[in-house]
Amino acid sequence: GQNIDQPTEMTATEGAIVQINCTYQTSGFNGLFWYQQHAGEAPTFLSYNVLDGLEEKGRFSSFLSRSKGYSYLLLKELQMKDSASYLCAVSRFTSGTYKYIFGTGTRLKVLA
């Protein structure tokens, strides 16, 4: 079956670095997305990985290992505004179409 696991909640201090992990099991893998979602708001796109390795985008980086079914989102120089949920999502190709499957999200609290 299809499955995505990520921690429910994490806490970190302003200015620190935090790593949010995501493991997945799926067939027809076509890439992995990370989204940020503030409470009561829409998810917004952060990153996309389809090849193994690290993609860096400012304070945020995302890593993928397809052989291990593993990804992480790295947030550096944490700011209070980074307090949000972070959603891991997998794109898979099945039955002639693409489907996006979401994990339940990791709620990150940044403390002063």
Place this chain on the structure above:
Amino acid sequence: EAQVTQNPRYLITVTGKKLTVTCSQNMNHEYMSWYRQDPGLGLRQIYYSMNVEVTDKGDVPEGYKVSRKEKRNFPLILESPSPNQTSLYFCASSSGTGSSPLHFGNGTRLTVT
């Protein structure tokens, strides 16, 4: 501005009273989808559409209908809402290549009493 527009933002209704949540995108996206988000369950797909007049069930389609008569619009219809459909709903669109991200509307918080 590229966007997905959902209406209404908040809706309170009673069991059995038909309702429609509208969704429109201005990015000429082929792929559109509806999700519901519940605490502890994450985003679950209700229905999706790969193009005009092409729709298919997601993971939790029971109690919902959709239509895709035009490329930009993808309304979600609840013919007879029930309390277990109380949730936060999101419409999303993408170019449909599988490598392009979903663009989400601002959400509709539905309460069915």
